[in-house]
Amino acid sequence: DSGVTQTPKHLITATGQRVTLRCSPRSGDLSVYWYQQSLDQGLQFLIQYYNGEERAKGNILERFSAQQFPDLHSELNLSSLELGDSALYFCASRPGEGTDTQYFGPGTRLTVL
Amino acid sequence: TQLLEQSPQFLSIQEGENLTVYCNSSSVFSSLQWYRQEPGEGPVLLVTVVTGGEVKKLKRLTFQFGDARKDSSLHITAAQPGDTGLYLCAGATNAGKSTFGDGTTLTVKP
Numbered sequence: 001d002s003g004v005t006q007t008p009k010h011l012i013t014a015t016g017q018r019v020t021l022r023c024s025p026r027s028g029d030l031s032v033y034w035y036q037q038s039l040d041q042g043l044q045f046l047i048q049y050y051n052g053e054e055r056a057k058g059n060i061l062e063r064f065s066a067q068q069f070p071d072l073h074s075e076l077n078l079s080s081l082e083l084g085d086s087a088l089y090f091c092a093s094r095p096g097e098g099t100d101t102q103y104f105g106p107g108t109r110l111t112v113l
Numbered sequence: 114t115q116l117l118e119q120s121p122q123f124l125s126i127q128e129g130e131n132l133t134v135y136c137n138s139s140s141v142f143s144s145l146q147w148y149r150q151e152p153g154e155g156p157v158l159l160v161t162v163v164t165g166g167e168v169k170k171l172k173r174l175t176f177q178f179g180d181a182r183k184d185s186s187l188h189i190t191a192a193q194p195g196d197t198g199l200y201l202c203a204g205a206t207n208a209g210k211s212t213f214g215d216g217t218t219l220t221v222k223p
Contacts, residue, residue, distance in 0.1 A: 090155050
């Protein structure tokens with residue numbers, strides 16, 4: 001158990017809909033990262049937050065957005081969903097500025113029908 | 114854009130065999146992590162290497178960071194079916210950004 005929690009574990013929805021994925025980092029970790037992993041693809045970095053502020057952006061679509069709240073949990077919002085958005089979405093947290101190690105949550109499997 | 118290339122992409126071996134997977138880049142990293150991921154689950158950290166030339170051992174797994182901090186290797190001795198999984202390397206920069214390779218899918222047959 002990495003200490004990072006993600007909900008829900010599975011999500012099935014239809015094209016055009018909007019969903020919210022939730023992540024709680026390890027206790028005390030200020031950084032949260034979001035990744036997308038599609039079938040036969042590696043981890044694609046989406047976005048990073050540090051202590052409530054956006055720190056870095058990767059290949060995140062304009063239909064996607066995220067935020068980190070004062071209690072450090074984070075949410076990833078996916079809207080106008082398309083079939084190609086079906087994937088595993090992982091959240092990871094990093095202990096602090098002095099380490100590069102990330103601890104991953106169990107992921108949310110999103111299926112868009 | 115920093116790219117990490119992992120090779121081989123797929124590896125299928127018999128129990129008891131040895132193997133090495135590679136992670137290469139033209140970029141210098143402040144550190145490099147190796148993760149193992151099982152289907153449908155999140156990556157689990159195996160090791161972090163920081164110093165050029167560093168070698169770390171974790172039971173039957175040996176990790177090496179290249180002298181120039183651009184590449185790394187993972188060697189598994191006497192592989193077991195429980196070693197089956199996706200092995201990912203990730204290189205980190207001083208800016209705190211990590212780049213992941215596409216992974217090596219290892220299958221160890223009993």
